[in-house]
Amino acid sequence: MKYTTRSGDVPHQAHVNYACPCGCIAGVIYDAAAPPEKPGACCCGRLLMVGPGARQRLESRLPGDEAFDLDAGTVKLPWGEVVETALAVPQE
Ligand SMILES: [Zn+2]
Ligand SMILES: [Zn+2]
16 A cells, blocks of 8 residues: 655654545554554544554454454655554455
8 A cells, every 4th residue: 555644733743644445535643752552444444553563553453353454564754754554454
C-alpha cells in the first residue's frame, strides 16, 4: 500500500493516509511523542497501525473471530523519519 503524509496540528504529529479501494481516504494520526494505541479503522474494516512494532501491535488488537491479510511496509513522515506501517485487510 502506498501512503501519503502531511503534518498535523502539532510538531511530531502526522496524518498518514491511503486511498482505500472502498473509496475512502483512510488513515491514522501518528504522534511521535505518543504512538497511537488504536489502529485507524476504515468503514470497510481495514485497520492501519503506524510506528515502531506496528505489525505486532496491530496483530495483538485484531478481532479473533475474523481473518485478515497483513500488509507490512514503511512510510516516511514529514520530518524525515521512516516508521513501520501495518495494514490489516479483512479476507473476503
Ligand atoms: Zn470506506
Ligand atoms: Zn476502506
